Amino acid sequence: MVTPVTPPTLDRTSPPPRPAAAPTEGVRARIRARAHGDLLAAAEIAARLTDRQAAGLDPLPTEPADLAPALLRARRREVRALPDDTRLLLLLAAADQHPLPTRAFLRAVAAAGLDTRPLDAAETAGVASAGPDGVTFRDPWIRVAAYETATPADRRDAHRLLARVLDGRAEAPHRAWHRGAGALGPSGRLAGELASAAAHARVAGAPALARALTERAASLATDPAAGTRLLARAAADAFESGDADHARLLAARTTAGPLTGVLALRTGNAGEAFDAVLAGVTQRAGTFLRDGAPHNGAPHSGAPHEDIPHLLARATEAAVYTGDLRRCREALAQARRAGIDPPGVLPGLAAAVDGRYGDARDLLQAAAGHCGPGGDPTLLVHAGIAALLLGDHTRAATATLRAAEAARARGAAGTVVQAREFRVYADFWTGRPRAAETAALEALREAYTTGQDNAACHLQAALAMFAALTGDADLCRERAATARAHALAHGLGLPAALAQWALAVLDLGTGRFDAVAARLRALAGFGPGHGHRAIRHLATPAYVEAAVRTGDTGVAKTAHADYDRWARTVRSADDLALSARCRALLTPGAAAVDHYRAALDLHAGGTRDVERAHTELLFGSALRRLRRRTEARDRLHSALEAFTSFGAPHFADLARAELRALGAPAAPLRASAAPEGPQSSLTAQQLLVARMAADGATNREIAARLALSPRTIDHHLRGVFTRLGIRSRIELVRILAETP
Structure with a gap:
């Protein structure tokens, strides 16, 4: 059994001191996402970061109580001031909406014969409002407070009620989620049901749903080893869905070295990522060669031999990012020892490093040929990289565009970004x-x-x-x-x-x-x-x-x-x-x-x-x-x-x-x-900044949107004013309105 992480104390009153170093731009962007647009929440989150978190070295917390406890305490007070029957309805609505929106609130209300008139008190208090589609909370923090202020028994009852009204094959993953959330303790049967539902969600292109289901399955698993494997799978799903912080926190609770390497490839040291991923290839190759004959399987299924192509692809990317292309030989040797046909651009890069340009051309052309529509996003990204190396920018643009589309259809936010990284060369x-x-x-x-x-x-x-x-x-x-x-x-x-x-x-x-x-x-x-x-x-x-x-x-x-x-x-x-x-x-x-x-x-x-x-x-x-x-x-x-x-x-x-x-x-x-x-005198960047300023954005807001410092935005606006011969934003609005 994997013991669930005990939530931290919810009534902390002494936040840690503000870090000496300001958060990096990446950390600031993630703070804004965690704060759900609430400026007070964002300020509280930033003030609570450690130096390592502010520098992006450690993941940000993901639990609301760790993010903004003072704000959450205030929201809890608002909810506790409401009548008990109102709070019960808000609990049911909150359980229905997070972390999986199941849209079963009204059915659950009807099935339990509940009266919705107590929701009037929530609307009067400005906490939430009722509508034809259910309950709308004032903000996500109120929703969290509505769930957390309920007793554990009431929360389990709410989940069980929602599970009862969810039926049909399409709602099976959500039904499994609520059944798991309503469980009293570990259950191998429920863990298996959740893991199966997560596998279907993965195939359907819903990694965020798969992550929630798999993480719940891990908390219910009766076998520690199985629970650890489920946590590793949940971490991979979290990363695919675009939540790198949660992925890193989950990965830290496992012993999955290759997973740590994959995460490091996008957030840490790329050389260390290569070492960790290649160690995983070695381990899996050794396990496979002990257990059976070489076989080329599809990645991601979980069997040792089927993980190897996926890990080799990541090793190739690590070599590309570090620039240590000679290490492609190491990955290629491991692949051959396992009897695996290496994927993507790996053999072509190895040949190029050895000076075998003819072989490199043929191998890269074969890799670049995998750019048809509807393909695996990783293979499409590798096809784009191969095309770039061959100087075929048209094919590179096609492959990376299709990679982004395929990744977006699968909910793989991480791969979408990677595809767009390499698209910029062609553009x-x-x-x-x-x-x-x-x-x-x-x-x-x-x-x-x-x-x-x-x-x-x-x-x-x-x-x-x-x-x-x-x-x-x-x-x-x-x-x-x-x-x-x-x-x-x-x-x-x-x-x-x-x-x-x-x-x-x-x-x-x-x-x-x-x-x-x-x-x-x-x-x-x-x-x-x-x-x-x-x-x-x-x-x-x-x-x-x-x-x-x-x-x-x-x-x-x-x-x-x-x-x-x-x-x-x-x-x-x-x-x-x-x-x-x-x-x-x-x-x-x-x-x-x-x-x-x-x-x-x-x-x-x-x-x-x-x-x-x-x-x-x-x-x-x-x-x-x-x-x-x-x-x-x-x-x-x-x-x-x-x-x-x-x-x-x-x-x-x-x-x-x-x-x-x-x-x-x-x-x-x-x-x-x-x-x-007059706009013709501005550079492309100045024109972009000018238009944002004319739309009413502050220098800090423009800086956040363009990932620049406010000082740089101020420099650009001074240049805009000088070139246009104006002194105020009011004149800027007029000029931009008068010209196309």
Whole structure:
């Protein structure tokens, strides 16, 4: 039997002192969710956090009495002031609504022959109101108080009554829940019924329901080992549903090392996550090889051999996040010892690390092919990663979009965030940085709310890249610093490298080639946890450009040689185009022209519109130096128009500078591409902040929604006021109302 956790004392009067450190952005987002929008509750929760909780190192409490005891005491007083028959009806309504909304209140009232007129007293007191669909509580804290102020016997009676009126196959999980909640003590039969109902809920895409059922089953289990396994399964369900705090608290009550590793992958140290997950693979492989012949089963069923593909997928992700791709060999060796065909991108990454580019291409193409609709979300995410490595951004976008849809249909909030993490790469290079930035901001809020701080770090780095392209230097540096601080503390080489690359792109847009070369040279030297081979590869064209501009052609040729070998192997149009551009940069005089033309021809078959525009800019500059004025002017105007439409002012300024050096005016954009009105002077981020401010949001509210500091929002608004020539928010509202 697993002994239920004893609730903490409900009448505490001395909250712990406020932590010295302010909560991180991720912790603040989870506080807002736990507070259900109540500002007083949020303030009380924040004041009670330990230093480790404020830093996101320990999970937040999940019990209302641990979150905001003072607020809950006040709500209990309101409920206790009501007549007994009113409180009985409120108890029944509360039991019907939380944690599983079963919508059986009115049926239960009718079955028990109860009179609903006592609810008038609750409405008069402003506690709750009755309607045709049942009872509506003033806030969730009142609902909790209505349940907790009842005696244990009355609570059990309420659950048993609700269980009696729930019938039919569709209501079986909810009936099982109330039967379990009405139990006097451990019961193997009820635990089995709840576990079976949870399995059906999982298949139906309801992990939150599955978590509640499985956790209740664990509390009723008569076998300690079975109870521990149920707790581990409940922790996994909690994480899938987006409640990482509850998942971590449940996992702490088990001995499930692999589960701890999976949770650490999204919230802790990614290197430690790999070790824990791989240890789980070893353990399960050993158990399976003792008990039976190798067999490829579907993940998540619970049998040792069927867990291995799922754990290998997580090990692959840990290797990707850390940047220690050599460790893919370890995971691959474990898979082969168990006779398992490794899933996803694992064998392709291992081949790439070994320099077997042809094998890597074939294996990654096979993985990228698993991007059809309705597939397993994890396989779809891996298909997207494989497509990104192959330079196939169209397929990457398709796979990650379908992964998010499939995960959302299954209620898997954690996988939704992961799919959106990798979608941003495809969106960014296709010339839609503003749309990609909006999508990344939404994903960032999801990551923080669901407790996936490592995912949030990756998205912060991606947003730094968007800011670099759109010319917002302050925002780029702030986001890059935020991402790197978290990444280096958690062994996350992928976001650390992406943030470094973003800073290099910012320098590239302002022509600071020495800084670009220094940043990317350092990136090439960073080891696992600090850098990433894939990001180093993606940044090679920028490195070659900077190295050539600073006279370091020997290093540039070496970097290009490996990039060209990969491009020729995978036959990606974009990679081949960028390789041709690098060759043009490395070729002196008029001989470079043919390489530039070849690059633009290849770009026509690719999707990286931002890179195509940059190739036109470099080509136009080369033509200007060769005194081919007419073609140079055409190329530079094309680059100027593209960068302006992308919202990339720094790169547009480089094109204008080339046109001025050519002695040609920067021609106006076509009417369809030119933004109109005063808003045209604002950056994408400034316009977003301005619109929120015009809608009445405070600086702090805007900061929370955009995952920035209030100081940064204040900086953006000062910039908005300066560019628009205004002094107040009232004028801002007027200007935004007058222009489309």
